Amino acid sequence: MAGRPPEPATTTVVLSVDDAVATIRIDRPEKRNALDTATRAELIACLDWAGATPDVRAVVVTGTGGSFAAGADLGETDRIDPLAMRAMLRERRVYHAVAECPVPVIAMIDGYCLGGGCELAMSADLRIASADSVFGQPEIALAIIPGGGGTQRLPRLVGLGQAMRLILTGDRIDAATALRLGLVEQVVPAGELEAATRELCGRITRHARPALTLAKQAVRASAELPLQAGLALETELLCLASTSDESAERLAAFRRGS
Known part of the structure; x- marks a missing residue:
């Protein structure tokens, strides 16, 4: 398709695009999709590709073989020098690539x-x-x-006390508990996960990409900015959204329909 950049070469990640949704699958089932250096780099490349591809309006990140991702590949970090670890962790990381991707990113979790x-x-x-x-x-x-944002993102999702409990005990929780705590937004029977994710993506991708990008930016900023600064940013982003061709077309269609 015109305007689509070349897809990145991958060996541990599978990238596919269908109906404006880029699906990125971690494909290391023999390791329960543990995140090694190569996999993290390929995830970043695929996320950047999706963000730079005009016809992509949502990204799904998932895993193959009955696991989403069972953690870091600890074999790589055995006895790593602390200073080397600090340097590595200060580089751009996959978690940042997800957050920075200009279109909505949905984690489709199984196992x-x-x-x-x-x-x-x-x-x-x-x-x-x-x-x-x-x-x-x-x-x-x-x-x-x-070390991948868990001490910061988990409290923002489930609250300080529940995050403390999960991190200090190391306890595992099931999907129903994750839903109750706010760690996930939706739980479905295992056989319905793909279909439910497609349906969710469809409700997102029917909307214009510029609006999706700006809405994501505004909502994410709410976790970092004081209320008044967030409201000011919202105003600026709304004004920017209104300048898009898609906004003009959809507002005109709405007026015609009314």
């Missing part, structure tokens, strides 16, 4: 969603899970702490 995998899901804009999914931040059992 294990633990550690870095749970942090990947939390960095998405929406989370839909199968009833068989399992969530947790088990890092404390290894005498470490979450």
Whole structure:
């Protein structure tokens, strides 16, 4: 399609596009989709590609083989030098790529969603899970702490007390509990996950990409800005949205219909 950049080459991630939705599947089932360096880099490349592709209006991140992502690939981090770790963690990370992607990102979760995998899901804009999914931040059992945003994003989703409980105990929770706490937005039977995600994406992608991008930016800013600053940003983004061709066309169609 004209205007579409070349797709990135991948070996541990599968990228596909259908009906304005880019689906990015982590494909390391033998490792329960644990996130190693190569997989993280490929996820970033695919997310950047989707963000730069004009006909993509939503992204789905998921895993193959009955796991979303069972955490980091700890074999890579064995006895890593702390200074080297600090340098590595200060580089652009996959969690930032999800948050920075200009279109909505939906985590489609089935099976294990633990550690870095749970942090990947939390960095998405929406989370839909199968009833068989399992969530947790088990890092404390290894005498470490979450390092992919878990200590920051989890409290924003479930509240300070529940985040403390999950991080300090390392407990795993089921999908029903994750829904009750606000860690996910929707839970469906395992056999209905793909269809439910497609339906959710369809309700998003029917809207204009510029509006989706600006709405995502405004809502995400609410977690970081004081109320008055957030309201000021909202005003500026609304004015910017109104300048798009899509806005003019849809407002004209609405007026004709009324």
